[in-house]
Amino acid sequence: GESDDTFLELLARHERGEAWAGTPGTVGRDGARIVKAPDRPQVKSLDSLACPQCFFPTHILMTSRGCPWACTFCGAETSWGRGFRANSIDYVLDAMEAVLPTLSVKMIQIKDDTFTTNKKRVIDFCKALRARNLGVLWSCDTRVDLLTDELCKEMRLAGCSRLSLGVESGSQKVLDAIDKKITPDEIARSTELAKKYGIKVRYYMMLGNRGETQDTFEETLRFLERARPHEYVFSCLSIYPGTRDFDDAEKGWFDRRVYFTDTFQEFKAPFDASPETTRYLDAWFRENSGLRTMQVDGVAEFEAILERLPDFPGAHLDLGAAYYREGHLEKAERHVRKARELGHPLPGLCLNHLACIAYARGDIDAMMDLFSEAARVDPQHWVLIQNVQRARAWFK
Structure with a gap:
């Protein structure tokens, strides 16, 4: 659960010389015995919490907690509880304004589980951010089924330079097995929406989910070639307590006691893949781990974006950079200077x-x-x- 109030109470108990046992929201050891205290209620108002950006020079920002969806691998509900709660827009903008002078690059990563859960809130945030004229670029993470044309345009105009999408797989069989509730066609459409306004698209991919076979994984690789995100990165399935994957694995082949040994860090394993598929996935991942670039847009793409956003400095800078890459130096200089003239952040x-x-x-x-x-x-x-x-x- 949420640690904010729990940690404060633990500090207060420590200062008073009191034992931690019984503090709501804690789990610990009493000798060999594991002691779980009562759960602590959710924080009712996220605005009541201190603003981390007012104390630490971090480019990471969270504006909400929780995700209304329930993918089999995800521990968001265990961490934040069910449902979606968000900071007010003023709280978020104040946090950004406080931290920007401390950052070497005026770029903020919004790391909510699903930033665009409430589309109206995000559009209002974008308009308020532009009104404050903070001069910042930012990125966020979300789902493919929560993007619209209006939303992508407003986000781009407000400085969003990258969208990271939880795609996981290009196989409908695997997407259904993990209860993702999206389709490959939706993924491709949302990718094109973001590209339409010059937002770079990064896919978060997984291997080893429920139902994964060599065939489904090769289907995923073919889908990447079709959808053409700018970047993608794969991670292996990790099985965490509090997820459906953990509960279902424990019914069959998994022993939860591994989580309570002194040397344990993280459990990564294909959920139900055959030994042959596991060897195949392991060999592929060893050769292809890390962030991969798939698409670099050129002059034609950025000219089309500039037609849609004619006075947007980011569109001019992107086009100028594309002209430079293709050797058109006069055009490159003209658009880069225009980006600066228009107030690029x-x-x-x-x-x-x-x-x-x-x-x-x-x-x-x-x-x-x-x-x-x-x-x-x-x-x-x-x-x-x-x-x-x-x-x-x-x-x-």
């Missing part, structure tokens, strides 16, 4: 692009001047610092 990144264009033209002095200006504008941006250091090293 990362002016140092615009200057970095201009420096690269100058280098492509052989104008080393202009490149160094632009890199130096970029470092002054965004003195903590690690990409700019790295480029300045490399450029200086070249000409020593």
Whole structure:
């Protein structure tokens, strides 16, 4: 369950010299015996909690808790309880405003389980974020069946640069087995909606779920080629207490006592795959783990996006970068400068692009001047610092 109030009570008991046993929301050991205290009620108002961003320079932000869905592998309900609760929009914007001056890159990752559960709330958030003019890029995680054209457009205009979608599999058989309640066609449609407005799409994929075979996994790989996300990353199924996977595995082949040994960290295993499929999945994962790039959009895609969002600085910068990659330096410079003129939230990144264009033209002095200006504008941006250091090293 939620630890906020539990942890505060544990600290108070410690300061008073009292035992922890019996504190609602705790589980612990009394010798060899495991002691579980009563559950602690959910936090009624998330706005009543202290804002982490007011104390720590973190680019990670949570604006809600809980997920109304119940995928077999997911422990969200165990962590947060059933249902969906959210911070107010003002609370979220205040948190962003508090942390932005501490970040080296003005980029925030919203890591709610399902950020767009309440579409109206997200649209209101996007409009309020634009009204505050915080100058920030952000990303979020969500489900494919919660995206609409209006939502994607509003998110992009408010600075959303990447959507991470919980896809898990491209096989309908596996999606049904894990109770995902989506289809491959829905995944493909939502991917195109996000791409339409220049939002980069990342798929979170899994291998080893219920019903996984070599055939279903190869179906997933073929689906990736069809849907063409910009990026994807696979993870192996992990079986956690409080999930349906855990409960069902315990009825058959799994011994829960492994979770209560001193050396245990995490249990990763295919749920019901054959030994042959397990060997196949293991060999594939060893060769293909980590974040993978699948799609890099070009000039044609970004020209179409700019037609839809003609005065949006992000669309100009993306198009300028595409022109640069394809060797059209004059057009690249024009759109990068337009992005800066329109108030792109990362002016140092615009200057970095201009420096690269100058280098492509052989104008080393202009490149160094632009890199130096970029470092002054965004003195903590690690990409700019790295480029300045490399450029200086070249000409020593």
